[in-house]
Amino acid sequence: MGITLEGATGTWEYVIGLEVHAQIISNSKLFSGxxxxxxxxxxxxxxxxxxxxxxxxxxxxxxxxxxxxxxGLAINGEINLTxxxxxxxxxxxDLPQGYQISQFKQPVVTGGHIDIELEDGTQxxxxxxxxxxxxxxxxxLHDQDPNASYVDLNRSGVGLMEIVSDPDMRxxxxxxxxxxKLRTIVRYAETCDGNMQEGSMRVDAxxxxxxxxxxxxxxxxxxxxxxxxxxxxxxxxxxxxxxDVLEAGGKIDQQTRLFDVAKNETxxxxxxxxxHDYRYFPDPDLLPLRFEQAWVDExxxxxxxxxxxxxxxxxxxxxxxxxxxxxxxxxxxxxxxYEHVAEGRDKKLAANWVISELFGQLNKAGKTVEDSPVSxxxxxELIDLITDDTISGRIAKDVFADMFESGKAAxxxxxxxxxxxxxxxxxxxxxxxEVMAREPEKLAEYRGGxxxxxxxxxGQVMKASGGKANPKAVNELLKTKxxx
Amino acid sequence: xxxxTDLSIAQARDLLAKGDLSSKELTQAQVTSMEGKRELNAFIxxxxxxxxxxxxxxxTRRAKGETGKLExxxxxxxxxxxxxxxxxTAGSHILDGFRPFYESSVTTxxxxxGAVMLGKTNLDEFAMGSGxxxxxxxxxxxxxxxxxxxxxxxxGGSSGGSASAVAGRMALGATGTDTGGSIRQPAAFTGIVGxxxxxxxxxxxxxxxxxxxxxxxxPMTRSVxxxxxxxxxxxxxxxxxxxxxxxxxxxxxxxxxGGVKGLTIGIPKEYRVDGMPEEIETLWQQGIKWxxxxxxxxxxxxxPHTKYALPAYYIVAPAEASSNLARYDGxxxxxxxxxxxxxxxxxxxxxxxxxAEVKRRVLIGTYVLSAGYYDAYYLQAQKVRTRIADxxxxxxxxxxxxxxxxxxxxxxxxxxxxxxxxxMYLNDVFTVPVNLAxxxxxxxxxxLTGDGLPMGLQVIxxxxxxATVLRIGQSLxxxxxxxxxxxxx
Numbered sequence: 001m002g003i004t005l006e007g008a009t010g011t012w013e014y015v016i017g018l019e020v021h022a023q024i025i026s027n028s029k030l031f032s033g034x035x036x037x038x039x040x041x042x043x044x045x046x047x048x049x050x051x052x053x054x055x056x057x058x059x060x061x062x063x064x065x066x067x068x069x070x071x072g073l074a075i076n077g078e079i080n081l082t083x084x085x086x087x088x089x090x091x092x093x094d095l096p097q098g099y100q101i102s103q104f105k106q107p108v109v110t111g112g113h114i115d116i117e118l119e120d121g122t123q124x125x126x127x128x129x130x131x132x133x134x135x136x137x138x139x140x141l142h143d144q145d146p147n148a149s150y151v152d153l154n155r156s157g158v159g160l161m162e163i164v165s166d167p168d169m170r171x172x173x174x175x176x177x178x179x180x181k182l183r184t185i186v187r188y189a190e191t192c193d194g195n196m197q198e199g200s201m202r203v204d205a206x207x208x209x210x211x212x213x214x215x216x217x218x219x220x221x222x223x224x225x226x227x228x229x230x231x232x233x234x235x236x237x238x239x240x241x242x243x244d245v246l247e248a249g250g251k252i253d254q255q256t257r258l259f260d261v262a263k264n265e266t267x268x269x270x271x272x273x274x275x276h277d278y279r280y281f282p283d284p285d286l287l288p289l290r291f292e293q294a295w296v297d298e299x300x301x302x303x304x305x306x307x308x309x310x311x312x313x314x315x316x317x318x319x320x321x322x323x324x325x326x327x328x329x330x331x332x333x334x335x336x337x338y339e340h341v342a343e344g345r346d347k348k349l350a351a352n353w354v355i356s357e358l359f360g361q362l363n364k365a366g367k368t369v370e371d372s373p374v375s376x377x378x379x380x381e382l383i384d385l386i387t388d389d390t391i392s393g394r395i396a397k398d399v400f401a402d403m404f405e406s407g408k409a410a411x412x413x414x415x416x417x418x419x420x421x422x423x424x425x426x427x428x429x430x431x432x433x434e435v436m437a438r439e440p441e442k443l444a445e446y447r448g449g450x451x452x453x454x455x456x457x458x459g460q461v462m463k464a465s466g467g468k469a470n471p472k473a474v475n476e477l478l479k480t481k482x483x484x
Numbered sequence: 485x486x487x488x489t490d491l492s493i494a495q496a497r498d499l500l501a502k503g504d505l506s507s508k509e510l511t512q513a514q515v516t517s518m519e520g521k522r523e524l525n526a527f528i529x530x531x532x533x534x535x536x537x538x539x540x541x542x543x544t545r546r547a548k549g550e551t552g553k554l555e556x557x558x559x560x561x562x563x564x565x566x567x568x569x570x571x572x573t574a575g576s577h578i579l580d581g582f583r584p585f586y587e588s589s590v591t592t593x594x595x596x597x598g599a600v601m602l603g604k605t606n607l608d609e610f611a612m613g614s615g616x617x618x619x620x621x622x623x624x625x626x627x628x629x630x631x632x633x634x635x636x637x638x639x640g641g642s643s644g645g646s647a648s649a650v651a652g653r654m655a656l657g658a659t660g661t662d663t664g665g666s667i668r669q670p671a672a673f674t675g676i677v678g679x680x681x682x683x684x685x686x687x688x689x690x691x692x693x694x695x696x697x698x699x700x701x702x703p704m705t706r707s708v709x710x711x712x713x714x715x716x717x718x719x720x721x722x723x724x725x726x727x728x729x730x731x732x733x734x735x736x737x738x739x740x741x742g743g744v745k746g747l748t749i750g751i752p753k754e755y756r757v758d759g760m761p762e763e764i765e766t767l768w769q770q771g772i773k774w775x776x777x778x779x780x781x782x783x784x785x786x787x788p789h790t791k792y793a794l795p796a797y798y799i800v801a802p803a804e805a806s807s808n809l810a811r812y813d814g815x816x817x818x819x820x821x822x823x824x825x826x827x828x829x830x831x832x833x834x835x836x837x838x839x840a841e842v843k844r845r846v847l848i849g850t851y852v853l854s855a856g857y858y859d860a861y862y863l864q865a866q867k868v869r870t871r872i873a874d875x876x877x878x879x880x881x882x883x884x885x886x887x888x889x890x891x892x893x894x895x896x897x898x899x900x901x902x903x904x905x906x907x908m909y910l911n912d913v914f915t916v917p918v919n920l921a922x923x924x925x926x927x928x929x930x931x932l933t934g935d936g937l938p939m940g941l942q943v944i945x946x947x948x949x950x951a952t953v954l955r956i957g958q959s960l961x962x963x964x965x966x967x968x969x970x971x972x973x
Contacts, residue, residue, distance in 0.1 A: 053566075
């Protein structure tokens with residue numbers, strides 16, 4: 001849902017396009033055999049190719065291309081059977097070749113789209129312009145020595161997918177939804193781990209503002225945003241800054257800007273005049289990348305069920321609400337967990353338990369389903385106890401809390417604590433009699449026409465039974481008894 | 485026994501095989517020669533200890549019955565090939581102290597075939613030049629001198645040190661690289677054979693890059709047969725070089741003496757350039773006659789885009805070079821001129837580290853790739869390149885190979901070279917189109933100028949048809965009977 005901004009001169013609209021750099025999941029780098037492992041000793045995962053040593057040549061790692069094709073298919077893009085790697089030339093110490101090998105004029109994927117779910121439950125389609133493959137640079141370390149900078153080339157040459165959206169987003173929330181959805185998709189496709197903290201997903205945001213219905217304004221690019229929250233804040237700040245400039249009669253200079261998290265502001269990194277002339281040209285060390293449609297078809301046939309398809313299935317076949325389905329599919333592991341719990345059980349009941357109880361507890365404990373103390377089988381067993389009237393839903397919540405704490409099975413806890421639901425009419429009648437005997441005044445009032453007191457008696461009976469009495473049975477028996 | 489520095493590779497191979505000669509003896513003779521002819525400045529780095537060690541190891545292998553194609557043959561390596569633990573300079577100050585921890589694929593192949601390395605030969609800085617005048621280590625000198633003239637002559641470039649070492653009897657053969665003529669032109673200037681193979685025949689992995697789409701390694705030897713032997717040891721598909729061709733390497737010696745009978749040889753009319761000395765034209769006519777006498781048919785052909793080859797080359801090659809040379813920035817290896825400021829460190833390092841010709845080409849290359857100029861220069865040059873390749877494809881409908889002069893002149897003075905860079909670039913007028921089209925070409929010494937300086941003829945062949953190129957080269961060599969040698973060497 002687009003959000004507008006009220007300025008002194010009227011209502012402004014956000015225009016946002018995103019460039020997401022997603023690190024490809026692969027054992028080795030895009031153009032060398034070096035490992036891509038994260039967190040290794042600095043400069044321990046470097047081949048002479050990655051270090052730009054004289055005479056070294058790149059060789060395309062087909063596994064990385066397969067990942068790009070997979071991702072391209074997952075975002076409904078067109079896979080180009082011929083694409084070309086170009087050199088993007090600029091000097092920087094962590095760019096050992098003096099150029100980055102990227103794809104400029106002929107990317108491996110063109111077009112595509114991603115559907116995002118908005119807060120009001122509707123969907124919006126965000127266009128994708130292209131997906132191209134490129135190598136990552138190394139990392140400059142400025143905090144090791146007061147007088148020198150160091151360079152770690154472990155990341156140098158690691159394969160990245162740059163996914164460029166159309167300027168289709170109209171609020172920071174939409175931008176956030178897009179990034180989250182893209183993250184979900186690449187995680188389903190297993191082409192990127194989506195870990196923004198480790199830098200495996202980084203976002204450059206192109207932001208401009210316009211009055212409704214007007215042409216696009218001049219944009220500024222905010223570089224290297226590594227969290228969705230920061231991205232939202234950066235976009236908000238940047239839009240406000242631009243509105244201030246425009247409303248004061250100024251104009252926006254096309255700039256590259258950086259977001260200062262501590263100060264919550266964007267700062268100019270370089271202007272259009274200072275922008276690099278990258279002197280792109282086809283890398284003569286690499287032949288054009290060509291592959292067969294049959295290979296693409298093979299990859300397409302091996303694709304896992306993607307989040308949109310899964311969500312649709314949950315809604316159609318399981319009768320889940322859009323909200324529940326969306327929550328469940330956001331992480332593939334969650335969806336798997338849910339499907340496991342729901343198998344052979346009431347789908348909605350299972351969804352409720354997974355979403356409200358399990359996710360609630362996991363969130364509180366800072367855990368994920370992967371390290372959940374309650375397994376899918378264990379949760380299923382608990383749900384079965386509810387369905388076969390062994391325990392009530394309310395008792396089940398206590399049992400679940402206990403399971404989460406102790407890791408014990410639901411049946412064991414119910415047994416140990418004697419929480420089995422009482423359905424024996426005689427036993428329940430005895431409790432009712434006891435309550436009625438204890439509360440003669442209330443009983444008289446009830447019988448005098450104060451119907452509302454029925455709830456009071458239910459509560460008393462349930463309490464006296466330690467919550468174990470079957471609520472339905474209590475309801476029926478109590479009605480008869482109270483009438484006398 | 486003949487002088488061991490005078491042996492061809494084929495002769496040495498036979499003597500070694502018969503046990504009449506050890507690699508150690510052969511190598512020692514070259515080492516002594518190399519150390520005695522330092523006035524030619526052919527080597528930037530001599531590696532006599534490594535050479536003798538490798539020779540001994542070769543003799544040991546031979547004793548066990550293990551012999552490769554170049555078993556025990558001492559050769560020189562152009563200092564553009566990265567050689568493990570041995571200083572590799574590319575003739576540039578900017579690679580000061582650079583000792584690679586890896587071995588180029590071509591030298592790896594050669595060493596696996598038993599070759600012995602004598603040292604690293606001089607070259608134009610980053611292989612950019614036609615006179616060996618741009619080397620940071622001073623130019624190599626041509627062992628030849630004009631009759632009655634004591635002035636030093638250039639050995640040609642960029643593989644001038646290799647040419648000088650082979651012509652000067654310091655090595656039985658040497659590796660060269662050829663981007664626009666850097667093997668064939670110095671071979672012609674020094675009276676030896678130089679073969680530029682088809683682009684993709686030899687791996688570029690581990691060769692300091694000048695212009696990636698044009699660079700190709702090849703042999704420089706004193707006979708056509710030796711080039712055939714050496715190429716067989718250098719060539720081969722390399723998965724580490726994406727532009728290396730996955731094509732079997734034939735036995736280039738086989739069929740070498742097959743003659744030219746029945747072949748049709750094209751004589752391109754566009755190679756008759758203005759101001760070309762009479763002697764070169766006469767040599768060319770002589771070459772045509774030799775081939776005809778041996779049963780070949782010659783026909784005039786047209787390669788209409790020839791005149792655009794040099795301008796296109798001097799856009800494409802510098803463009804690629806400007807990018808290839810970006811890695812020499814003072815950060816990782818070689819020279820660094822310290823500064824507190826990063827940009828200033830880059831500027832000072834590159835200003836001091838690169839010579840004038842390299843700077844000129846980096847600037848040209850940067851310019852032609854810049855926004856707003858790319859289409860007019862780089863893209864246009866690539867189109868010309870396609871046309872030139874098409875010219876040759878047209879010709880192959882009609883002919884089996886093409887005969888041209890190798891260079892438009894003989895070697896020139898080292899002390900008084902052309903001052904205009906463009907005049908220098910004209911040296912490559914006959915060789916550059918071959919690189920642009922990625923074809924094989926050989927330069928064979930075929931005669932002497934009136935001043936007694938060697939001149940070469942060039943045979944150009946179809947892609948991956950080095951066998952025919954070598955066969956025609958052999959016929960020319962046989963007919964020419966070129967046995968002149970530089971006085972004193």
